[in-house]
Amino acid sequence: MASLELINIQKTYGATAVLDDVSLRMEPREFVAFLGPSGSGKSTLLRIIAGLETLDSGEVRLEGRPIQQLAPGDRGVAMVFQHYALYPHMTVWENMAFGLRNARMPKDEIASRIAEAARVLEIEEHLDKKPGQMSGGQRQRVAIGRAIVKQPKLFLLDEPLSNLDAALRMRTRLELAQLRHRVDAAVIMVTHDQAEAMTLADRIVVIHDHKIQQAGPPMEIYSRPANSFVARFVGSPAMTLAPVQLLPAESPFASVRLGDGSEVETRVPRSGLPAEGALELGLRPESVRVAPAGAASTVARVELVERLGDRTFVYARLSDGLSITAEDEGNSRVRMGETVGLRIDGTDAHLFAPDGAGYHAAPAA
Numbered sequence: 001m002a003s004l005e006l007i008n009i010q011k012t013y014g015a016t017a018v019l020d021d022v023s024l025r026m027e028p029r030e031f032v033a034f035l036g037p038s039g040s041g042k043s044t045l046l047r048i049i050a051g052l053e054t055l056d057s058g059e060v061r062l063e064g065r066p067i068q069q070l071a072p073g074d075r076g077v078a079m080v081f082q083h084y085a086l087y088p089h090m091t092v093w094e095n096m097a098f099g100l101r102n103a104r105m106p107k108d109e110i111a112s113r114i115a116e117a118a119r120v121l122e123i124e125e126h127l128d129k130k131p132g133q134m135s136g137g138q139r140q141r142v143a144i145g146r147a148i149v150k151q152p153k154l155f156l157l158d159e160p161l162s163n164l165d166a167a168l169r170m171r172t173r174l175e176l177a178q179l180r181h182r183v184d185a186a187v188i189m190v191t192h193d194q195a196e197a198m199t200l201a202d203r204i205v206v207i208h209d210h211k212i213q214q215a216g217p218p219m220e221i222y223s224r225p226a227n228s229f230v231a232r233f234v235g236s237p238a239m240t241l242a243p244v245q246l247l248p249a250e251s252p253f254a255s256v257r258l259g260d261g262s263e264v265e266t267r268v269p270r271s272g273l274p275a276e277g278a279l280e281l282g283l284r285p286e287s288v289r290v291a292p293a294g295a296a297s298t299v300a301r302v303e304l305v306e307r308l309g310d311r312t313f314v315y316a317r318l319s320d321g322l323s324i325t326a327e328d329e330g331n332s333r334v335r336m337g338e339t340v341g342l343r344i345d346g347t348d349a350h351l352f353a354p355d356g357a358g359y360h361a362a363p364a365a
């Protein structure tokens with residue numbers, strides 16, 4: 001049985017459309033990340049599932065049961081917010097007990113659930129503290145603990161890491177990754193951080209323009225983006241998109257010419273491409289390498305060099321003005337302002353049709 005099912009969800013605020021015909025089916029214990037730019041409707045969708053927001057039409061089911069008529073507390077979901085909103089005058093233990101006491105759960109059941117959650121989250125020694133005596137990361141763990149003790153069928157996490165500083169964020173991300181194997185529930189995490197989504201989720205649901213743009217495993221989203229929006233949004237630095245001309249050829253794969261005249265042989269089957277309209281070529285930085293004159297397929301003027309230690313990203317401009325992002329080795333000698341050779345490898349290149357639809361290399365046989 002599916003865990004969560006969203007069926008044709010429709011939501012507007014006044015005249016503003018927020019969600020347009022959103023459908024999704026989650027597997028039991030699946031970890032799904034909602035990824036999208038700010039304002040794309042991620043939180044609204046989460047709040048609809050939680051029962052904190054109404055929907056205009058559509059259906060929400062959890063383990064086969066329609067839940068949209070149920071009050072938030074009766075749905076079997078637990079939500080963790082970005083602003084963890086702990087009660088400052090209560091201890092950690094009391095914060096976790098609060099919802100359970102309201103639900104009139106027996107005392108010993110409350111105690112054993114809190115003990116178990118504290119063990120899972122490794123906050124046993126902090127149970128008597130007030131939130132003000134704890135670090136941001138510890139407080140976020142308490143907020144997650146407050147969700148765990150409800151033993152929900154579905155956890156809803158809205159940007160749970162975005163209030164933490166960079167180091168803590170990484171650590172808490174690892175903890176979340178481990179935690180999900182210790183709870184018997186499905187998880188939806190909202191984030192605008194693609195690295196978070198890539199590392200944690202079984203499946204990423206990219207939301208933009210009121211719609212689900214693509215839903216799939218992280219590497220499928222990265223390697224086979226459904227459209228040019230997903231292609232640009234996922235991956236850092238972003239994929240280069242270049243207007244190109246399709247070249248006539250015998251080969252079953254598309255060859256294209258960039259605006260500066262250089263040509264790229266892709267592995268995208270020619271047969272599936274639309275017959276008309278301008279195409280865009282999509283190149284990840286790893287497909288564009290800084291190369292000596294003999295091995296280069298084109299040249300570009302370097303505008304910015306970004307050193308990450310293990311590799312270097314080179315932001316450059318082709319002779320026709322196109323911005324292109326290339327990768328070079330860690331101790332790159334490339335300098336700003338100089339002209340360098342680039343070798344463009346079309347093996348993993350993508351093509352995008354005028355409507356944005358993505359076409360990808362045929363999977364290796």
Ligand SMILES: Nc1ncnc2c1ncn2[C@@H]1O[C@H](COP(=O)(O)OP(=O)(O)O)[C@@H](O)[C@H]1O
Pocket residue numbers: 013016018036037038039040041042043044045
């Ligand atoms: N209560 C509300 N009333 C009116 N508009 C809202 C309300 N909540 C959110 N919106 C609008 O709905 C859109 C989606 O918001 P939200 O779901 O918070 O996006 P996200 O979480 O992806 O950043 C935004 O344009 C926002 O301004």
Ligand SMILES: [Mg+2]
Pocket residue numbers: 042043044190
């Ligand atoms: Mg939000």
